[in-house]
Amino acid sequence: MPGLIPLDGMVTADVTIRAIDVPAALDDTVATGPNWQRSDDRFLLELPAIGRFLLEGGHSIGFARAPDVGDQDIAIFLAGNVFGILLHQRNHIVLHASAIAVNGKAVLFCGVSGAGKSTLAAALGARGYTLVTDDQAAITLDDAGVPVVHPDGRFLKLWSKSIDALALDDRKGEAMRDRMEKFYVDPGTASDAAMPVGAVYMLFEDRPPREPGIARPNVVDGSRLLIANAYRPVLVRRMGQRQAYFQIGAAIAHAAGIFTLSRPMRFSAMDDTVSWLEAHWAEIGLTAATEVADVQG
Known part of the structure; x- marks a missing residue:
């Protein structure tokens, strides 16, 4: 494998x-x-x-x-x-998401294929954050009803242009398929333990009418966004899990937060996107300002 x-x-x-x-x-x-x-x-x-x-x-x-x-x-x-x-x-909630660890909690980036989930996780990994999962994020509720993310133990999967833009050529592994310019990439550091959800971001490009930045939808809209970003949404209904997604969506909204992140898709804007995220993590209490400075080095 x-x-x-x-x-x-x-x-x-x-x-x-x-x-x-x-x-x-x-x-x-x-x-x-x-x-x-x-x-x-x-x-x-x-x-x-x-x-x-x-x-x-x-x-x-x-x-x-x-x-x-x-x-x-x-x-x-x-x-x-x-x-x-x-x-x-297994009755896990499975989101189409990549995740990194921030102060012992998992921060998830959800979106359709091509939304930049893996690229954003890789950019944060290059800044010292630990990878939790790439492409799929399995979530369960622990005994206390807290939503937790389980690590998947996988390399990142990135297109050549992302590898070049993020200067990750030294971590590039084999191609996923012959004649395909998408490669497995060593994340540097990866988590091997489940951790509570710290925040979930739904990724969008900042095209009108979307304004660039981070916003928080209401609980119902947040839960709907969560279901829309399930890994193969048709399975949610066909396997009788729609109610479970709403339950965990409400738990995430209450314990952590579901947010939208609208940002430019240009690699040149990646530093700005990371700065928005780190400022937001300090704002919601996920990190302190000193911790953000330490990670930035």
């Missing part, structure tokens, strides 16, 4: 991934879609020209690749769509 951060020592496997004979259909389905079927604890996904995937109980993934499909393509879909479904099987 390319793109995963190596672990020191032996650990007990939480998920097994293996090549198997994946059935073409499930018995006792409770829901179906154009290319998937779900029973109580099994999920069958078929990706044309890639293969079929069988997920069981939130802990097992079996795959059968289509002819002439290589390891790179299988790995990309396993780590992306398939693992996102597995987390939904």
Whole structure:
């Protein structure tokens, strides 16, 4: 599995991934879609020209690749769509987000593909912040009802232009796919522990009518934005998790905060964006001014 951060020592496997004979259909389905079927604890996904995937109980993934499909393509879909479904099987809330650690709390950046989630996380990583997760953020409530983010142990995934603009060439790993200018990038430091949510930012470009800066929507609108930024939103409804998203959205809004961040998409404006964020973290009590100065170095 390319793109995963190596672990020191032996650990007990939480998920097994293996090549198997994946059935073409499930018995006792409770829901179906154009290319998937779900029973109580099994999920069958078929990706044309890639293969079929069988997920069981939130802990097992079996795959059968289509002819002439290589390891790179299988790995990309396993780590992306398939693992996102597995987390939904566990009743995790899964956001399309990257996250960094700020003073022991996870700060999440949500948005559609191309919104700059990974690039912003990488820019903050280059300034000394620790990566928590990239592309997918799995959230649960702890025993006290506090929303926590679980680290995913992955490298960042960045396009060449982002790597060049952020001067991260020395951290660039292998290409995600042959003839594709997107690469795995060592984050430098990455968290291996779950941590409370400190803030969630919905990323937008500052095109009219959006004004540049950070704003806080009301609780209902914030929860709706959260659901809209679920990893594969259709699964939220089809797997009966819409209420869970509203519950965790309300918990995040109460304990941390859901915000919109509208900013220029130019690399030349990245320093300004980081400054806005650090000032906002001090304003909401996530950091003190001295802590921000220490991180900036």
